[in-house]
Amino acid sequence: MSPATAVVLCALAWTVFLGAHLALNGRWWPWLAVSLLPPPLFAAAPLALLLAAAASGSVPGAVLAAGCLLAGWRQSGVNSRAVRRSSPERAGIRVVSWNTQHWNQGREPDRFYAFLHSLPADIYLLQEYLNGFEGGEVWDIDDEERLRREFPGHHLSVDNNSVTLSRFPPAGPPVPVGACSLRVDVRTPDGILSTYNVHIPVQLTVMNPLSRAFFQDMRRRHGARRREYDALVADLLANPHPFLVSGDFNTSAAIGDIRRMPRAAHDAIGANRSLFPASWHARWRLRLWRIDWVFTSAGVRAEQYTFRDPGGLSDHLAQDVTITTTAIEEMNR
CATH class of the missing domain: 3.60.10.10 (Endonuclease/exonuclease/phosphatase)
Incomplete structure (x- = not known):
């Protein structure tokens, strides 16, 4: 199996998992245990897949990884608004x-x-x-x-x-x-x-x-x-x-x-x-x-x-x- 194929398979597996997570999370009680996964994983996993796709030249893997990153971003707990310029303190x-x-x-x-x-x-x-x-x-x-x-x-x-x-x-x-x-x-x-x-x-x-x-x-x-x-x-x-x-x-x-x-x-x-x-x-x-x-x-x-x-x-x-x-x-x- 080539590295590019391996990346696509891993990205596809994560896509299926993320789809199930978004569909079942908060709705089906057994998924409560799965939802205890660390929030950073929902940013780290697709980012790692993106890097692997870039290294292997896998365009389908990169597309899947990018889609997962966008779809799961709100699950990651990252506060993207923190990079904005802070406003003056107000009473x-x-x-x-x-x-x-x-x-x-x-x-x-x-x-x-x-x-x-x-x-x-x-x-x-x-x-x-x-x-x-x-x-x-x-x-x-x-x-x-x-x-x-x-x-x-x-x-x-x-x-x-x-x-x-x-x-x-x-x-x-x-x-x-x-x-x-x-x-x-x-x-x-x-x-x-x-x-x-x-x-x-x-x-x-x-x-x-x-x-x-x-x-x-x-x-x-x-x-x-x-x-x-x-x-x-x-x-x-x-x-x-x-x-x-x-x-x-x-x-x-x-x-x-x-x-x-x-x-x-x-x-x-x-x-x-x-x-x-x-x-x-x-x-x-x-x-x-x-x-x-x-x-x-x-x-x-x-x-x-x-x-x-x-x-x-x-x-x-x-x-x-x-x-x-x-x-x-x-x-x-």
């Missing part, structure tokens, strides 16, 4: 969103709150307001007294194991969304802004991948994730206010569930200056990829967007985003 509303990984369980509370104070935000969206074991039992906690003491200038909302702290007064009672997320509407100088504090359940439990229990658990988790996404999307579509959605989606760019977000929700990653932004794993020297997201609607613009190292307090980096809002009429999407 706005600072929002910090962070999966605390079981709050301050097993850690010093003073360090936990010191980290939050090191990021002085107008709005905090904090997930996993609970204690427990990874993949096992969890239980509710009550840290409201200390929260009120630490943040006397913020309004506190707690529900669905989520904490929202806002310097702006609430425009109504907090609204649980699904079983894991929390909506809080706040009155900003430009009007009401809906904040969504999101936590989508993780895809898999670490166990023997050849066991029946593994597949039963994956199917159950696929259903739970779909219900959470459906509840979030339904609330967003019915919401007349401009919004900011942020939290731990447990979803990389290669996982099709993120396509469920409505068109009115715009990924804020363009305000980030990293070519390959990563929010997990915060305790590892090599950060893997982004599973924490920020979305904004019309009337809300992300000006700066950065990931902050929590210093070992969680496996998630904190999302630090500054937004500006425009006084606009109530929107019916």
